[in-house]
Amino acid sequence: MIGHSATRRRATVRAQRVLVGLAFAMAAPSPARAEELEYEVKAEFVERFTRFIEWPAASFGSPAATFVVCLAGQSPIAPHLEKLAKERAIKGRKATFRRVAQPKEVDGCHLVFIGPTEGGKLADYLAVTSGRPILTIGDSAGFAARGVLLNFYLQGGYVRFEVNAAETKKSGLQCSAKLLKLGKTVSLWGP
Template sequence: MSQVSDDYFLKSTFLLNLVRFIEWPDEPMPKPEPLYFCFFGNDSFGTALDNIREKTVRGRELIIRKNIAFFEIKTCHLLFIDASKKEELNSILEATANYPILTVGDTPDFASAGGLVNLINYQGRIMLEINIDAAQRTQLRISSRLLSLARLIEEKRSQ
């Protein structure tokens, strides 16, 4: 595997583990609905997502949807926004701001721009940045255990 594939293999595992520490406002549900992992933009993960296919989280089946259209983003529980969508990032984050969607990226300043979780590569390790303001807007509950492992980011405010 190439280095990029290794990074995205690790990131796919991070995504799976990440949702184990997140509660959506609609939980608990009598009949668990699937968790939709959506990927918007270029397919940087490639086959790395095969690692997490057919998994479950708290009794919820995980369904992976790649190459979704803009109008589909509100149907996702986790929305990974690829770097190829950097020019559209503000409009994407604005469209998801008040919905219980875990927005995830891996580009510089993703969390400070309004994304909820940024997976950054720091000295060969994947590190988490979490935007607490975004979490409050989405009403997602993040485990204190996860917060203790992350670098907490403040959102850049427009003047």
């Protein structure tokens, strides 16, 4: 009988622990909002970047050509970039949003946001974009070191970005000194 009651007591204690854990599930705000804000801000960063960068005229086939914003792979930034392209002009041009699934599809893009899902194919993407006036932007540790021109990271809860100056120079894009100053020089050790 004593053993039985001890078993019940242990079972009750276990139940308490589980309940306490589960109770927290009911009250706090959604972390999805945190991610929402983070990527909304990052999309604004993307737009601001374009103000500090000049593309060669040859990048645009005609004066009426649109500015093509591309997203490679998957990222929570997708709806924000799409909205950005739909509602705002970039470099004085109408913008369009396009998803790409393969490196060969980045032809025609002026800006490619490379999602974290594309780490395995990054070298393929860079083989296509390197030395061409295509602004590549990453959101994963080490992407800038591997050749992506700008790469987001978080520091103390704030959005920061790295710049791969050597690749940027090679790309033919004219990048303002201010952008280079605000960004952190690429580091092989990560941010």
